[in-house]
Each structure stands twice: as C-alpha cells, then as structure tokens.
Amino acid sequence: MPAPGSSKAPTKFTGEAQDLKDFIEEFEDCADVQELTDEEKVKMVIKYTDRETMHYWKTLDAYARKNWGALKKDLLEAYPGAEKGHRFSVLGLRKLAQRQARKRIASENDLVKYYQQFRVMSTALKADNKLTDNE
Incomplete structure (x- = not known):
C-alpha cells in the first residue's frame, strides 16, 4: 500500500x-x-x-x-449519516439559492459552479425523499 x-x-x-x-x-x-x-x-x-x-x-x-x-x-x-455520504438539508439548499440570488453571475464559470453545487444538493435531497421535483 x-x-x-x-x-x-x-x-x-x-x-x-x-x-x-x-x-x-x-x-x-x-x-x-x-x-x-x-x-x-x-x-x-x-x-x-x-x-x-x-x-x-x-x-x-x-x-x-x-x-x-x-x-x-x-x-x-x-457514523450516523455515513451510508449516505452527505449531510444536506432543504434549508441548506435554500440558503445556497438565496446567497446566489444576492450575487451577480459574472461568467459562465460562475453559473456552472452554482449549478453543480445546486445539483449535488438537490439530487441527494430527492434521493432521501426530502425534496420533490416540484420544490
């Protein structure tokens, strides 16, 4: 090793x-x-x-x-939560969206970065049945 x-x-x-x-x-x-x-x-x-x-x-x-x-x-x-490999909450996702709403997306790179963070969190929350497609 x-x-x-x-x-x-x-x-x-x-x-x-x-x-x-x-x-x-x-x-x-x-x-x-x-x-x-x-x-x-x-x-x-x-x-x-x-x-x-x-x-x-x-x-x-x-x-x-x-x-x-x-x-x-x-x-x-x-280790509680280890099987899922993440610790995301709907509140955390909302905070990410609110924080981004206050910022200006100045470049395509900024948009891609936000999209990737949002997707990681929302996909995990949907898999845990904490978020629906409509939310």
Whole structure:
C-alpha cells in the first residue's frame, strides 16, 4: 500500500461521517490494486486515519476478528449519516439559492459552479425523499 500522505495513498480519514463512504471506496480501490487479503485490509486501513479514529476502530469486534466486510459494516453503522455520504438539508439548499440570488453571475464559470453545487444538493435531497421535483 502507498505510504500515508503520498500522492497515490487514500485521503486520510479524519472522523467526519460524510467522508467515510468515499474514504472506504478509495481505500478499497487501493487495496484491490495491491491485492490485499481481508486481514491485510483491516490491518492497513487504520494507517490512513487520524490517531483518535485509529484507537476507536481498534476497539471494534470486527477489527479484532480481522474481518474486513464486518468492519466496513460496523464503521458505516458507527457514523450516523455515513451510508449516505452527505449531510444536506432543504434549508441548506435554500440558503445556497438565496446567497446566489444576492450575487451577480459574472461568467459562465460562475453559473456552472452554482449549478453543480445546486445539483449535488438537490439530487441527494430527492434521493432521501426530502425534496420533490416540484420544490
């Protein structure tokens, strides 16, 4: 596995629930390239976390059993919202729209940036049934 912090290493996980799902996917991609066993994945994954997170993950039963599938499941359950990979609210979407309404869109790039932010948030909220097509 690439050394933590190197350009080919997974981005370090710092304990934020909304980042966990992406972290696990990135870690698994690297681990698959290296052809790691489940036991090796369990041993290596903590090297890409901060110290506090590492100590917590070591307390999980699946870590002691060296069972990657179970550890991944336990981790996603241990961090509320991690399975969704985001934390968006309808209020947050409204604030984005209001903030943009006060700004002038000076270029196509500004418009594209706003559209991308709006689409990411609205798509996630629709998937969570927090927003309808009419809203």
